[in-house]
Amino acid sequence: MTxxxxxxxxxxREAVRRKVFAVVVLLTAIFLGLFWLATHYxxxxxxxxxxxxxxxxxxxxxxxxxxxxxxxxxxxxLGVVLAVFLTLGVxxxxxxxxxxxxxxxxxxxxxxxxxxxxxxxxxVCIVYxxxxxxxxxxxxxxxxxxxxxxxxxxxxxLAGGVVIVIALSILGSVFLSSTANGIAVFMLxxxxxxxxxxxxxxxxxxxxxxxxxxxxxxxxxPFEALYQDGLRIISSNASGLTGFLLQLGPFGGAYVHGWGxxxxxxxxxxxxxxxxxxxFQRRDL
Amino acid sequence: MRLGLVRRAAVDRGLQVRRRRLVLGxxxxxxxxxxxxxxxxxxxxxGHGRSVVRTLGAVPSALAVHALEKRYGSVQALKGVDLAVExxxxxxxxxxxxxxxxxxxKVAVGLVRATRGxxxxxxxxxxxxxxxxxxxxxxxxxxxxxxxTADEVLSLNQRLTHSDGGAAERARLLELVALDDARGRRxxxxxxxxxxxxxxxxxxxxSPRVLVLDEPTSALDPxxxxxxxxxxxxxxxxxxxxxxxxxxxxxxELVCDRVAILRAGEVVAAGSPSxxxxxxxxxxxxxxxxxxxxxxxxxxxxxxxxEAVAAxxxxxxxxxxxxxLEDTYLEAVGDEVS
Numbered sequence: 129m130t131x132x133x134x135x136x137x138x139x140x141r142e143a144v145r146r147k148v149f150a151v152v153v154l155l156t157a158i159f160l161g162l163f164w165l166a167t168h169y170x171x172x173x174x175x176x177x178x179x180x181x182x183x184x185x186x187x188x189x190x191x192x193x194x195x196x197x198x199x200x201x202x203x204x205x206l207g208v209v210l211a212v213f214l215t216l217g218v219x220x221x222x223x224x225x226x227x228x229x230x231x232x233x234x235x236x237x238x239x240x241x242x243x244x245x246x247x248x249x250x251x252v253c254i255v256y257x258x259x260x261x262x263x264x265x266x267x268x269x270x271x272x273x274x275x276x277x278x279x280x281x282x283x284x285x286l287a288g289g290v291v292i293v294i295a296l297s298i299l300g301s302v303f304l305s306s307t308a309n310g311i312a313v314f315m316l317x318x319x320x321x322x323x324x325x326x327x328x329x330x331x332x333x334x335x336x337x338x339x340x341x342x343x344x345x346x347x348x349x350p351f352e353a354l355y356q357d358g359l360r361i362i363s364s365n366a367s368g369l370t371g372f373l374l375q376l377g378p379f380g381g382a383y384v385h386g387w388g389x390x391x392x393x394x395x396x397x398x399x400x401x402x403x404x405x406x407x408f409q410r411r412d413l
Numbered sequence: 414m415r416l417g418l419v420r421r422a423a424v425d426r427g428l429q430v431r432r433r434r435l436v437l438g439x440x441x442x443x444x445x446x447x448x449x450x451x452x453x454x455x456x457x458x459x460g461h462g463r464s465v466v467r468t469l470g471a472v473p474s475a476l477a478v479h480a481l482e483k484r485y486g487s488v489q490a491l492k493g494v495d496l497a498v499e500x501x502x503x504x505x506x507x508x509x510x511x512x513x514x515x516x517x518x519k520v521a522v523g524l525v526r527a528t529r530g531x532x533x534x535x536x537x538x539x540x541x542x543x544x545x546x547x548x549x550x551x552x553x554x555x556x557x558x559x560x561x562t563a564d565e566v567l568s569l570n571q572r573l574t575h576s577d578g579g580a581a582e583r584a585r586l587l588e589l590v591a592l593d594d595a596r597g598r599r600x601x602x603x604x605x606x607x608x609x610x611x612x613x614x615x616x617x618x619x620s621p622r623v624l625v626l627d628e629p630t631s632a633l634d635p636x637x638x639x640x641x642x643x644x645x646x647x648x649x650x651x652x653x654x655x656x657x658x659x660x661x662x663x664x665x666e667l668v669c670d671r672v673a674i675l676r677a678g679e680v681v682a683a684g685s686p687s688x689x690x691x692x693x694x695x696x697x698x699x700x701x702x703x704x705x706x707x708x709x710x711x712x713x714x715x716x717x718x719x720e721a722v723a724a725x726x727x728x729x730x731x732x733x734x735x736x737x738l739e740d741t742y743l744e745a746v747g748d749e750v751s
Contacts, residue, residue, distance in 0.1 A: 134572045138558075145560040226556040230615065233522045234573040235546040412485075412525040 131236050136248035152210045159202055164267050171272035192274030193363040199264035204355050207257040207290040212313050214249040215297040221306035223413050239405045249294045257287040277365040282358035289351035295400040302407040320352030350393040357385040473536030475500050475623045475654030481530035483516050490516040492678040498654045505665035506658040508675035509746050514658045518627050522550045549621035551612045553628045559601030563611050574619035586614040591640050605632035624655045642668050666738040674745045682745040690735040698730035
């Protein structure tokens with residue numbers, strides 16, 4: 129346990145020294161400031177938003193869920209940025225710089241070393257994602273007096289999505305150089321988001337083929353599925369036209385959801401970590 | 414305070430040396446009867462017909478590689494290397510660039526997997542937890558996080574090796590590598606030579622049985638090299654086995670008990686520096702001048718002097734000429750540029 133904490137601390141200090149946290153905290157502060165401003169303006173002018181006659185839309189629920197969906201997207205993005213920059217060079221990058229070899233020859237073991245680095249990054253990212261998500265929920269609640277039906281579950285699913293990205297980044301770092309790994313993980317992340325948007329488009333166009341493609345992508349990249357499931361939860365009490373409109377928007381709709389995808393995500397995470405450990409143990413340094 | 418620490422460290426060291434010597438003595442005593450009982454084999458593998466591997470059934474070598482092969486794609490880096498480092502022995506590894514020295518070292522410490530053959534540290538498979546627990550290693554290309562101080566680097570390594578030496582061990586190691594004044598200095602504020610000495614100190618954390626040092630003096634000035642030389646001799650006296658990979662022949666010649674010369678992934682010469690040196694004749698200085706008698710050996714010297722005296726010559730000096738390790742090295746690796 130001491131060794132695990134030592135390696136977690138080593139990774140943490142490295143991130144502090146490389147100013148990863150400084151950049152992320154600055155970006156987060158800017159985002160939260162702008163988000164508060166946007167939320168403030170939306171809710172103070174809520175009464176001026178008038179839907180066409182005969183159309184019933186609960187504008188408070190619509191605005192609240194839409195804004196929280198936006199905040200969740202930003203939180204996921206910032207969380208992924210933090211996750212990737214904490215882990216993109218854990219194996220190849222550190223080996224190229226000569227930082228890894230003195231650690232690997234110690235009695236610690238490669239599996240412990242890799243899993244400790246994963247744990248260190250996961251703890252930091254989970255705390256970060258939950259904090260930013262919680263602040264966003266608080267801003268909407270204080271400004272617009274709207275809270276999602278379940279406040280905690282979407283945050284946990286967002287954090288889960290980021291943890292999966294960490295596992296993928298660590299797996300990539302065994303095979304790829306830091307730069308190549310960073311590009312690969314961000315492209316995977318982009319592909320997942322695009323697939324999610326594709327599903328929304330498929331839903332709007334009533335195209336089963338596009339929806340099917342989006343569903344397959346969500347299983348292949350479950351961080352996207354967890355994010356979608358979180359979006360589904362925050363709009364789950366919106367019924368009628370309000371719910372339909374939220375489903376159509378970029379921050380609504382989940383075509384793969386429920387316990388099936390959650391369990392799949394856990395299995396996916398464990399498989400990615402097992403593969404990373406297996407590959408790392410066989411890798412020449 | 415500092416003096417007290419140094420004194421306590423010296424006492425610790427003294428106790429450790431005595432304990433090690435006792436263990437070492439007992440092991441050496443065991444070896445002969447075991448050998449007579451057929452418990453050991455004597456393996457000849459080097460080009461010059463000298464013993465390279467000595468495996469004893471009950472007392473494993475501190476570090477041993479057997480028929481070791483490593484292939485990187487189409488490149489065969491090691492072609493069946495046999496080598497052993499016995500307890501309390503300092504073995505030097507020489508060879509031109511690309512000879513396979515670093516690959517051999519990396520296999521021995523578990524950084525690289527062998528394609529064929531086996532490598533063992535204190536009887537445990539190289540790279541296994543048991544092997545790593547016995548090992549101290551300084552890589553050729555290494556780096557410590559720049560924001561760590563010298564003391565923190567050692568402290569980190571103490572935690573990773575489960576060493577309970579505490580501050581006393583850290584102070585002793587920093588003193589050993591002449592970094593006691595740089596204890597609180599950050600790595601990124603150190604010269605290359607200081608970092609290399611810190612690298613040697615971290616390799617010694619936890620008092621390992623086997624030390625593997627890959628080019629440990631490449632960035633050191635003559636004074637730094639001397640510090641390392643003294644340190645290596647002290648480690649050997651304590652029973653620590655050392656595998657030293659270096660390009661510096663003079664260094665190897667000065668400190669190593671045995672030397673193995675690698676060329677294109679094979680051991681082409683091995684033995685003690687004196688075994689590797691060859692007689693090159695006898696130089697006789699008389700009133701008629703200095704004359705070199707080619708092919709003569711040390712044993713011929715009295716006869717040569719007697720003959721000169723009998724011939725009415727005044728003999729002022731006699732010198733037995735032998736080849737240096739450099740000559741042997743160049744002979745073994747041919748004209749390959751290192």
